[in-house]
Amino acid sequence: MKQVLIVEDDENLGKSLKKIMEEEGMNVFLATTLERARTLLSEPLDVIVLDWMLPDGQGIDFLRELRAKNAVVPVIMLTARTDLIDKVLGLETGASDYMTKPFESRELVARVRVQLREKLTGKAREEKVVAGKILINDLDKDFFYDGKKISLTKMEYELVKLLAENPRQTFSRENLLDKVWGYENFPTTRTVDTHVLQIRQKTADDIIETIRGLGYRLGTMGIVSSN
Amino acid sequence: MKQVLIVEDDENLGKSLKKIMEEEGMNVFLATTLERARTLLSEPLDVIVLDWMLPDGQGIDFLRELRAKNAVVPVIMLTARTDLIDKVLGLETGASDYMTKPFESRELVARVRVQLREKLTGKAREEKVVAGKILINDLDKDFFYDGKKISLTKMEYELVKLLAENPRQTFSRENLLDKVWGYENFPTTRTVDTHVLQIRQKTADDIIETIRGLGYRLGTMGIVSSN
DNA sequence: AACAGAATGTCAGCTCATTGTCAGGTTTAA
DNA sequence: TTAAACCTGACAATGAGCTGACATTCTGTT
Numbered sequence: 001m002k003q004v005l006i007v008e009d010d011e012n013l014g015k016s017l018k019k020i021m022e023e024e025g026m027n028v029f030l031a032t033t034l035e036r037a038r039t040l041l042s043e044p045l046d047v048i049v050l051d052w053m054l055p056d057g058q059g060i061d062f063l064r065e066l067r068a069k070n071a072v073v074p075v076i077m078l079t080a081r082t083d084l085i086d087k088v089l090g091l092e093t094g095a096s097d098y099m100t101k102p103f104e105s106r107e108l109v110a111r112v113r114v115q116l117r118e119k120l121t122g123k124a125r126e127e128k129v130v131a132g133k134i135l136i137n138d139l140d141k142d143f144f145y146d147g148k149k150i151s152l153t154k155m156e157y158e159l160v161k162l163l164a165e166n167p168r169q170t171f172s173r174e175n176l177l178d179k180v181w182g183y184e185n186f187p188t189t190r191t192v193d194t195h196v197l198q199i200r201q202k203t204a205d206d207i208i209e210t211i212r213g214l215g216y217r218l219g220t221m222g223i224v225s226s227n
Numbered sequence: 228m229k230q231v232l233i234v235e236d237d238e239n240l241g242k243s244l245k246k247i248m249e250e251e252g253m254n255v256f257l258a259t260t261l262e263r264a265r266t267l268l269s270e271p272l273d274v275i276v277l278d279w280m281l282p283d284g285q286g287i288d289f290l291r292e293l294r295a296k297n298a299v300v301p302v303i304m305l306t307a308r309t310d311l312i313d314k315v316l317g318l319e320t321g322a323s324d325y326m327t328k329p330f331e332s333r334e335l336v337a338r339v340r341v342q343l344r345e346k347l348t349g350k351a352r353e354e355k356v357v358a359g360k361i362l363i364n365d366l367d368k369d370f371f372y373d374g375k376k377i378s379l380t381k382m383e384y385e386l387v388k389l390l391a392e393n394p395r396q397t398f399s400r401e402n403l404l405d406k407v408w409g410y411e412n413f414p415t416t417r418t419v420d421t422h423v424l425q426i427r428q429k430t431a432d433d434i435i436e437t438i439r440g441l442g443y444r445l446g447t448m449g450i451v452s453s454n
Numbered sequence: 455a456a457c458a459g460a461a462t463g464t465c466a467g468c469t470c471a472t473t474g475t476c477a478g479g480t481t482t483a484a
Numbered sequence: 485t486t487a488a489a490c491c492t493g494a495c496a497a498t499g500a501g502c503t504g505a506c507a508t509t510c511t512g513t514t
């Protein structure tokens with residue numbers, strides 16, 4: 001049986017959705033707050049329906065938390081705000097779909113089914129990063145360089161992914177520590193150098209460019225197409 | 228609804244992009260020639276995707292026409308030639324982004340979304356400094372002079388950036404030492420002269436003007452565009 | 455116009471900060 | 485428990501930045 005989590009503070013709407021989905025044979029959890037939703041994450045969920053605004057926080061923040069934990073569960077965002085930018089933002093942080101309020105309950109259920117099916121067939125949105133000779137499949141954390149799969153450690157992977165996602169952009173060591181290592185960890189800036197070295201040795205020297213006195217950025221091979 | 232213009236002579240590619248973007252909720256115009264594209268400029272456009280080579284002219288000329296009209300719409304250039312990237316980005320008020328063929332359609336759509344967002348927040352623009360023949364991309368730490376990319380060292384870069392950000396303003400050597408070198412460092416004022424020399428040699432003599440007895444300022448080429 | 459003095463242009467070499475590289479100890483994950 | 489990953493410190497290599505010396509240009513005065 002498929003398990004669905006609905007995070008929605010409008011109880012009427014939530015219960016109505018729950019009922020329809022249960023008729024479809026789904027097992028539905030309903031949370032009216034983010035706090036409650038977090039406790040329900042212990043369940044093995046197949047789809048999450050997430051409202052944009054909630055009494056104790058933004059749905060999008062909850063989504064970010066999920067993605068930070070590498071959760072791959074599809075998320076459908078609900079929002080009353082019609083301007084496109086919010087939709088775009090929602091999608092970029094990894095929402096699989098969205099709906100603007102008001103909507104037909106039946107349509108939402110249809111979309112939930114789409115997500116369930118895509119999750120099964122594995123054809124969901126492939127999170128790929130392509131930059132020159134680099135290809136990154138973020139779903140299974142695979143890194144390819146020049147057509148060959150290279151085994152990278154977690155930090156190496158996160159580092160090169162950030163650089164590949166922002167080709168040409170120069171990052172200072174401090175900036176990289178923030179973005180890749182996070183604010184909780186405080187390694188030396190020299191740690192960055194070491195990891196850059198590892199990546200260079202595993203691939204090619206020019207994969208990462210040194211901008212002396214400023215930091216690192218993706219090398220030109222990340223810009224030049226290989227064919 | 229956001230409006231996107233695609234100028235691409237490969238009809239298959241164009242239609243495929245159109246379809247994907249329309250699924251994202253964008254309103255897409257497709258032009259296979261520059262002539263057709265010009266007529267579509269009457270529409271209020273949010274992003275333009277522009278191929279490099281078109282049956283009736285160069286995409287880059289179309290971009291120049293746009294900029295001559297002070298159009299601020301972001302432009303994403305498509306090119307198969309990797310050696311032209313620096314030129315595209317370095318052109319005055321140049322392209323906002325580029326992609327080398329072949330590319331993933333999804334990645335292009337993602338970049339269109341980035342441009343839409345940046346256009347709203349107005350963030351990307353502030354990271355570029357344009358002054359006559361000078362273009363500085365502070366995110367990338369790239370410096371372009373007269374369309375050519377010039378490799379500058381850290382201090383050279385910081386110095387010319389300050390001058391380009393404040394054209395017409397004359398800075399004393401002491402002032403430059405404070406602003407560029409910072410209060411922690413105490414080099415001789417002659418150090419400024421040396422760096423000015425390096426910049427002049429790497430670009431052109433008249434990039435920095437000497438105000439005898441007072442200091443330096445950006446040359447007139449940095450104020451009057453010479454196209 | 456010629457001159458002196460000051461300001462600036464120019465160059466080369468030295469210094470030292472930055473970065474590359476590696477080994478070893480510590481932590482983390484299987 | 486064991487192996488891998490991570491971080492750190494040490495040392496080497498590199499090159500940017502600084503300085504001092506000398507050349508050149510400019511300015512104001514005679």
